[in-house]
Amino acid sequence: MKPVLPAPLLATRRQLLRLAGGAAVAALAVPSMVRPAFGQMNFLDYPFQLGVASGDPLPDGFVIWTRLAPRPLEADYGMAKEVILVNWEVSTDDQFKNIAAKGQAKAHPELGHAVHVEVTGLQPGRPYYYRFRCGGERSPQGVARTAPAAGAPLQKLRFGVVGCQNYEQGFFTAYNLLAREELDFVYHYGDYIYESGGRPFYFSRNTNRAEPTPRLTGLPESYSLDDYRRRYAVYKMDTDLQQAHMAASWITVWDDHEIVDNWVSDFDKDGTPPEIFRLRRAAAAQAYYEHMPLRRSSIPNGPDIQLFRRFAFGDLLDMHVLDTRQYRSDQPCNDGFRPACPAVDDPALTVMGDRQEAWLFDNMAKSTARWNSLAQQVMMMACDREPGPEDIRNMDSWDPYRVARKRLLRHLSDNNIRNTVVLTGDEHQNFAGDLKLDPMDQSTPVVATEFVVTSISSGGDGSDMRPNAKGMLAENPHIKLINDQRGYGICDVNHKRFEMEFKVLDKVTERGGKLSTRAKFAVDPKKPGVQKA
Template sequence: MLSRRLFIAAAPLTLIGAPGLLRAQSVFRTFPFALGIASGDPSPDGFVIWTRLAPDPLELHGGMAMTPMPVKWEVASDDRFTTIVAGGEVIARPEMAHSVHVEVAGLQPNRPYWYRFTAGGERSFMGRARTLPMAGAAMDKLKFGVVGCQNYEDGYFGAYNYLAREELDFVFHYGDYIYEYRGSPTRANYFGGGLQVPVRQHAGQALYDIADYRQRYAQYKTDTDLQRAHAAHSFFPTFDDHEIENNWVAGISGGDDPAPAEAFELRRAAALQAWYEHMPVRKVNMPRFGGGQFHRTARFGNLAEIQLLDTRSYRSDQACDDGFKPLCEGVNDKTAQVLGAEQEAWLAKNLSGSQARWNCLGQQIMMMSLDRRRAANEDTRIANMDSWAAYEVPRQRMLSRMAGLGNVVVLTGDEHQNFVGDLVHRDKVVGTEIVATSISSGGDGADLRYGSEQMMKNNPELKFLNDQRGYVVCEVTPDAWLSHFQVVDKVSVRANTMKRRATAEIAHGVPGARMTGLSA
């Protein structure tokens, strides 16, 4: 972990270097903003700014005394803080791990602002946030990032260093911000079970209680590349499974040794509280008694409306006993749910009433129903039961709502690979799915995973497949949606190089993508 001065010296972005470090005597033994700062859930008149006081991040309570602590905050219209446009004081409480979530309002739309915090005689470095344009405002361009799946043990987060340098309006994080697995100097790898040595090791055991989850978030947030990305851009965070437990749904434990419902309920409540404590989200999204409402809408003028979905909290149990399996009778269960009745009705209303040029679904699990066979001699179709493919009835309902719109793009994560494919309903293309690869999960990867050529043959709707780490940048205009696949060569070392592997182009009114800019 870098000290404050080393962090500022090493930072590639001028926005990181905060002028005028405080000279007052600090009450902390070490820098209390070791987990960084962040902004999120922007609106036309503001955003959330976040930090957590943790002078000793991996220690119990982050090294904080169990007492409330005042934290001052400032928002400025310039990066020198010569014009302060908002400010105040908030209390960092031990019940919330000394995290603070300030919902800044009253700002001007569609412009950048800078923010910082002060506590106990110490000042944070500064971050930059950006408000959204007014709803319905005529906009001719949008540029944003899509990221997720960042397993600390699988590799370094160097892709975030490149993301921090991008000029973006915001970042959508599709989930798997942390992984819940225990730390171990060795383990079996994902494919084949051979020996794998983690690039770096998780602190602690598998996560079960609030202290476990808080420590794991603290470890991830000490990564300075992740800190730079948060300081540079406002995030829209969502969660997937590993923030709680692999392949959980609703009140049902996942994993190889699922817990009884009453035990899992306690674990889920602890995990969701820790997620809220470490994410720049609004109070309305604070979990209560293990649940909450996490789906919401982001509107970028009249150009795009993004529905941020929750595909875990209300979902039926996976069909066919989960995993990658041949299709079973449960795949066609008419009562199955992915979003739950209330969220699905909310989404249907938003899609039918949207006046935006583009409609987008920001979600977690693949919507395409792909044949996962990777060898030519496999006779039986294989599907991912932890995806929309195992919920065919709600999947078809979703596709039917896209039909006729001509402007729906689905953004997905979870797969640790890049995919581009058509979403097909009754033999007609009704939308395009862009699946963004992982930041680090899956390790270094390669251009193509074993069996990828066979998957392309088995699935004519697939346009692109790639198994490298990185992120996606979406550039949107009234007439076209471009998704650029930015990949790094390695995550097993800190220093890496990035390139644009390909671009998916979608024309407004013509569902489906064509690939351009393909590089070797």
């Protein structure tokens, strides 16, 4: 049987008139029934079909999110074009007997009736429970943990790393299992949605052939705001994903598929004129903000959205969240997987842009935390993708931005920042390896560590290793692990070690995949580089 949530319907004035005729006219004419300045809607069915979420934890609070959408896949998603009041409350207990904060938020039609509440005044380093009410309906409740006080002693931290969740290439079993982990927060590195239209088959890098699509969105490729809203709705209605959001606060940033494959700055790979592509970026940026638990500082300004930011967890971890899409130079050498061309050594090429790079360098130089983490999107390690004499590079990674990458690694070395762990996604595989001072010269010292975490579902069922993985390990001795299964990463951090546990599933194209630990690696804060745990 299909679960759980019935087909939604919102009782607007027009619907009441149609349903009840003259009696409704008389009722609506009574002064006590006149609507106030903001709509007080009565829902005939459930408005919280997209779930709830929390994010961006600080010592005194966090963001709580929901979006009213009784008919999520329709053009008006079942809502009148009115500002709606939504009640919210935060409690110290899951029975909501001790309310720590409460209030009313306005759900604006201009933002798809999304609600972002920046809760403040809470105690640091403890869990809270939250929920919403509107029109006589109550949302599911979620749990969120405030960050420890800045600089305060913190013994340990445990968080998840996730991303790359193509709805059509597999079920979100990993999120169901992630929700059962005891986590302080979750870092989502991007590719929350995939923008392309549905196809009955997809190409599997594991089997090297077309495989049947496990499930379809039924949607065409996304271009407009309505397109992206419907796509987020399909994803957000997945109950495994909802449970993962309800279980912990998320720190989110986008990658490419929130707009279109391999975009950077004002460029897509199809050569769309930049002034036209910026219109699509604006639609996608608004939809992203509407569906993520982000602060008001991230409300888009046209196509531009502020996503790079820093989170401090006591004296243990400073997490620098990077945006490697908006400010990056167009991919050199015509993008794709190909041999490097002379442009890879162009000093004008940038990944982060001047402002973000200066922000990062300044924050890392001033950090006093035991660990620094760069939470970002595309692989930073150098990687020859093809065993044998031909040297093939991924042009949509840091590899072809060699001067910019070397400048970052030189900054770490010159400032004696030896405690940096880079957390990455995008590859749909697990990697663990060392970042050399000169990534193209194996004789140079290790200055940082990188963990690349596999996809939730993108790529479909994997296997332990792709056919060329053993050859890649031989070609790239600084890389210690390559694994091609779906899953997520768990980081256990204390003052003595930063440990990454790669958890993988045996299948995602069917429900019921079994979870196991593929590998564990650890880093010493005084000695960069990975070691098996």
